[in-house]
Amino acid sequence: MGKSNEEHVQERNLDREGVMKVQKCKEHWVIGMCIIAFYLLGPVTGKEICYNRLGCFSDDPPWAGIPGRLLTGLPDSPEHMNISFSLYTRETGNNSQVISAINSSTIQNSYFSSRRKTSFIIHGFGSTGKKGWVVEMCLLLLEVENMNCIAVDWKEGAKGTYVTAVNNIRVIGAEVAYFIKTLQKIFKYSPSEIHLIGHSLGAHTAGEAGRRTQGIRRITGLDPAGPFFEGTPPEVRLDPSDARFVDVIHSNAAHLPAVGLGMYNTTGHLDFYPNGGTVMPGCNDLIPQMKRSDFEALIADATVIGGCHHSRSHEFYFESILYPTGFIGYPCETYKSFESGDCFPCPQEGCPMMGHYADRFPAKLKRINQKYFLNTAADPPFTSWRQRVFIKLSGVKRTRGDINLVFHDTEGNTKEYQITSGVLSQDQIYTKYLDVEINPKLIKKVEFLWIKTPFTPLWSRLGADTVNIIHGGDGHRSTFCGHETVTYGAPQLLTPC
Numbered sequence: 331m332g333k334s335n336e337e338h339v340q341e342r343n344l345d346r347e348g349v350m351k352v353q354k355c356k357e358h359w360v361i362g363m364c365i366i367a368f369y370l371l372g373p374v375t376g377k378e379i380c381y382n383r384l385g386c387f388s389d390d391p392p393w394a395g396i397p398g399r400l401l402t403g404l405p406d407s408p409e410h411m412n413i414s415f416s417l418y419t420r421e422t423g424n425n426s427q428v429i430s431a432i433n434s435s436t437i438q439n440s441y442f443s444s445r446r447k448t449s450f451i452i453h454g455f456g457s458t459g460k461k462g463w464v465v466e467m468c469l470l471l472l473e474v475e476n477m478n479c480i481a482v483d484w485k486e487g488a489k490g491t492y493v494t495a496v497n498n499i500r501v502i503g504a505e506v507a508y509f510i511k512t513l514q515k516i517f518k519y520s521p522s523e524i525h526l527i528g529h530s531l532g533a534h535t536a537g538e539a540g541r542r543t544q545g546i547r548r549i550t551g552l553d554p555a556g557p558f559f560e561g562t563p564p565e566v567r568l569d570p571s572d573a574r575f576v577d578v579i580h581s582n583a584a585h586l587p588a589v590g591l592g593m594y595n596t597t598g599h600l601d602f603y604p605n606g607g608t609v610m611p612g613c614n615d616l617i618p619q620m621k622r623s624d625f626e627a628l629i630a631d632a633t634v635i636g637g638c639h640h641s642r643s644h645e646f647y648f649e650s651i652l653y654p655t656g657f658i659g660y661p662c663e664t665y666k667s668f669e670s671g672d673c674f675p676c677p678q679e680g681c682p683m684m685g686h687y688a689d690r691f692p693a694k695l696k697r698i699n700q701k702y703f704l705n706t707a708a709d710p711p712f713t714s715w716r717q718r719v720f721i722k723l724s725g726v727k728r729t730r731g732d733i734n735l736v737f738h739d740t741e742g743n744t745k746e747y748q749i750t751s752g753v754l755s756q757d758q759i760y761t762k763y764l765d766v767e768i769n770p771k772l773i774k775k776v777e778f779l780w781i782k783t784p785f786t787p788l789w790s791r792l793g794a795d796t797v798n799i800i801h802g803g804d805g806h807r808s809t810f811c812g813h814e815t816v817t818y819g820a821p822q823l824l825t826p827c
């Protein structure tokens with residue numbers, strides 16, 4: 331269609347307006363203050379920019395000039411951002427095809443099939459869709475389902491400051507919506523076949539595409555970006571009205587005193603808070619504890635600060651494709667309450683699975699803003715299965731030490747968990763919630779092990795009389811018995827009884 335002159339005219343008008351404001355400022359006796367006021371308040375005076383295929387974007391509230399969004403402004407042009415859509419299918423393998431809604435014959439001549447479902451994967455600030463996790467996610471999705479997977483790249487729009495990227499996602503969201511409209515037009519392709527998956531700013535981009543398109547089947551928000559989105563009206567951010575089903579994984583939620591890159595508040599139908607949603611085990615990078623304003627100045631370095639925690643959301647999603655049962659989310663009010671065991675086991679209606687299979691949860695649309703908690707392992711594949719164990723001891727009446735349970739899987743891997751430490755007495759049942767990193771289906775044997783203290787008599791013998799295990803996912807109980815006692819450090823085999 332060619333570039334419209336309109337765009338240029340309006341951009342020039344913007345410049346002129348800006349210049350006029352600064353000139354007025356010069357008459358003011360505190361020029362510095364005035365310039366600051368210009369940057370804070372100047373951009374919020376009802377300007378608008380139009381891009382002919384996508385329509386107009388204004389900086390009226392709530393896009394700018396509301397608490398939490400004082401610095402935002404207008405998005406760059408689509409040409410400037412060079413957005414591209416790379417199609418992966420089982421036919422393309424790693425050699426994706428670049429397709430474009432502007433020249434729709436590129437779609438018709440590609441391996442895109444209107445008989446399959448389609449996923450769009452959208453990266454966040456400072457990232458790219460041409461390589462890395464976006465591409466790996468497409469390739470893995472294709473292993474489990476014959477679909478069209480489209481990696482959206484908006485690197486040119488995502489590489490400036492964080493604020494420019496925040497502004498730019500409105501155009502990226504509009505481009506994704508335009509792409510979907512083109513699919514509707516040329517193939518009568520239904521949005522109910524479409525799943526948008528976005529990380530960080532990409533999550534809100536998916537929200538914007540969903541806001542502009544009726545009936546998207548699903549949007550998955552992977553740690554939706556917090557700064558400039560937390561607490562804003564739904565139209566600005568990802569929210570449950572953007573698709574028929576919206577699921578969210580929070581992995582670096584800003585939760586005072588920690589400042590994070592992600593949103594803390596719920597923003598979907600099902601909101602998952604693995605490990606509480608803010609600090610992820612296995613990540614060594616610091617979560618800065620500082621004022622939000624300092625943090626926003628530093629956020630240009632977002633790949634460093636909190637980046638590991640923030641990225642866990644897409645890593646969890648990736649692993650959830652491979653391990654459907656390994657990420658069960660428990661409905662609970664707070665993480666503290668979940669940790670203390672209040673929300674165990676799953677209720678009658680069951681629990682949803684965090685990640686790819688969240689849409690299998692029958693009650694997924696019953697309410698919005700439902701919080702689910704779980705713990706994950708520190709290392710890939712991050713899976714764990716929450717259980718509650720009860721141990722009744724046999725042997726010496728009373729001693730001191732630690733008691734542990736050791737789980738063995740069918741491949742010879744073991745995981746050991748401490749159940750209690752201190753006084754050990756036959757009169758007491760020892761109980762603990764464990765997040766066992768072995769799928770209960772693959773547990774080959776369970777052993778009891780105890781460890782002495784310097785004051786334990788060397789000849790003491792202890793054993794587990796019975797071990798009860800309640801599985802959180804389905805409330806199922808298994809019971810194991812020990813038939814002997816053992817000296818410290820010697821494992822006692824437990825058998826089903």
Ligand SMILES: *[C@@H]1O[C@H](CO)[C@@H](O)[C@H](O)[C@H]1NC(C)=O
Nearest residue numbers: 411412413414415428483486
């Ligand atoms: C824009 O995207 C096209 C297609 O992906 C690519 O060939 C080109 O190099 C990109 N240009 C810039 C400036 O990144």
Ligand SMILES: *[C@@H]1O[C@H](CO)[C@@H](O)[C@H](O)[C@H]1NC(C)=O
Nearest residue numbers: 423424425462465466467469
């Ligand atoms: C495709 O890429 C993946 C990693 O991104 C690699 O493991 C695999 O070997 C590649 N396959 C082919 C056929 O090149």
Ligand SMILES: *[C@@H]1O[C@H](CO)[C@@H](O)[C@H](O)[C@H]1NC(C)=O
Nearest residue numbers: 433434435436437438439440
């Ligand atoms: C549109 O894409 C086709 C390839 O599918 C190409 O042959 C054609 O030149 C493109 N048209 C324009 C106007 O870029």
Ligand SMILES: *[C@@H]1O[C@H](CO)[C@@H](O)[C@H](O)[C@H]1NC(C)=O
Nearest residue numbers: 560561562564595596597699
């Ligand atoms: C959190 O979200 C709920 C529901 O969208 C909203 O009512 C509430 O005001 C939000 N709280 C904050 C602090 O943004």
